Amino acid sequence: MAYENILVDQKGAVGIITLNRPNALNALNGALIEELNDALDRFEADPEVGAMVLTGSQKAFAAGADIKEMQPKHYMDVYFEDFISRWERISRCRKPVVAAVAGYALGGGCELAMMCDIILAADTAKFGQPEINLGTFPGSGGTQRLTRAVGKAKAMDMILTARMMDAAEAERVGLVSRVFPADELLDEAVKTAEKIAEKSLPAVMMAKESVNRAFETTLAEGVRFERRLFHSTFALEDQKEGMAAFAEKREPQFKDR
Ligand code: CAA
Numbered sequence: 001m002a003y004e005n006i007l008v009d010q011k012g013a014v015g016i017i018t019l020n021r022p023n024a025l026n027a028l029n030g031a032l033i034e035e036l037n038d039a040l041d042r043f044e045a046d047p048e049v050g051a052m053v054l055t056g057s058q059k060a061f062a063a064g065a066d067i068k069e070m071q072p073k074h075y076m077d078v079y080f081e082d083f084i085s086r087w088e089r090i091s092r093c094r095k096p097v098v099a100a101v102a103g104y105a106l107g108g109g110c111e112l113a114m115m116c117d118i119i120l121a122a123d124t125a126k127f128g129q130p131e132i133n134l135g136t137f138p139g140s141g142g143t144q145r146l147t148r149a150v151g152k153a154k155a156m157d158m159i160l161t162a163r164m165m166d167a168a169e170a171e172r173v174g175l176v177s178r179v180f181p182a183d184e185l186l187d188e189a190v191k192t193a194e195k196i197a198e199k200s201l202p203a204v205m206m207a208k209e210s211v212n213r214a215f216e217t218t219l220a221e222g223v224r225f226e227r228r229l230f231h232s233t234f235a236l237e238d239q240k241e242g243m244a245a246f247a248e249k250r251e252p253q254f255k256d257r
Pocket residue numbers: 023024025027028063064065066067068069084104106107108109111130131134137138139140142
């Protein structure tokens with residue numbers, strides 16, 4: 001597939017996807033989402049890739065769903081095509097995805113970032129769910145993931161008033177894990193992804209799956225799920241290598257793919 005709305009690059013074991021619709025502040029339209037999904041499929045299938053970075057421009061990670069594309073749609077259009085369901089692909093990635101957010105992450109842009117595993121923000125980042133200004137409300141997981149990330153009070157405040165949250169507040173409330181000067185953001189995101197990609201790929205994938213289970217089940221079920229996956233790491237060559245390397249005081253060489 002030829003890409004017109006994203007740029008794709010690979011640095012060692014890190015796949016990098018850059019949203020690239022500068023004239024529309026990376027507003028997410030159907031074509032962009034199909035390209036994004038295609039790039040994610042490719043990186044997921046490539047055994048050399050251990051982690052991915054998703055980023056945008058300095059001005060906008062993404063300013064939301066493409067309002068001009070949505071404007072003519074009626075109920076049966078969105079219901080019949082199950083509009084937005086294709087946007088969830090990134091949340092089903094089994095390899096980790098680091099979102100590097102500078103500038104606006106609004107509406108579907110904020111929701112896309114929240115579907116990633118770690119959000120790193122530039123000090124210029126602005127997060128918001130302004131859909132209420134359009135006579136609608138977040139439709140790509142915003143009411144669910146934002147509430148789980150920052151709690152009811154902040155989520156209601158943002159979703160009902162359309163107030164934006166800056167990077168400092170987003171870090172304080174736990175929406176983002178770290179904040180960097182804007183010109184260092186992408187390097188730091190790639191470094192973070194490289195660090196993850198150096199680990200055992202199956203252990204990383206299982207750890208991600210187990211953390212995500214925490215959002216979907218009870219504590220007792222989640223702990224049981226975790227224990228079963230933890231036990232299964234003992235079948236990995238990487239677990240043997242990791243523990244042998246510790247005992248022998250050397251760096252591990254993880255190889256399971
Ligand atoms: N959809 C389509 N086009 C968009 C867009 C969007 N979400 N956001 C920005 N653009 C376009 C603008 O129309 C403009 O295009 P033209 O030059 O052709 O007019 C261009 O990008 C630059 O935007 P602005 O001139 O508005 O830039 P600004 O710096 O003055 O303002 C902004 C920046 C505050 C982000 C403003 O563009 C804005 O409010 N954008 C809309 C944000 C929004 O409402 N997002 C939610 C969308 S709905 C959604 O996401 C649904 C969902 O839950 C899935």
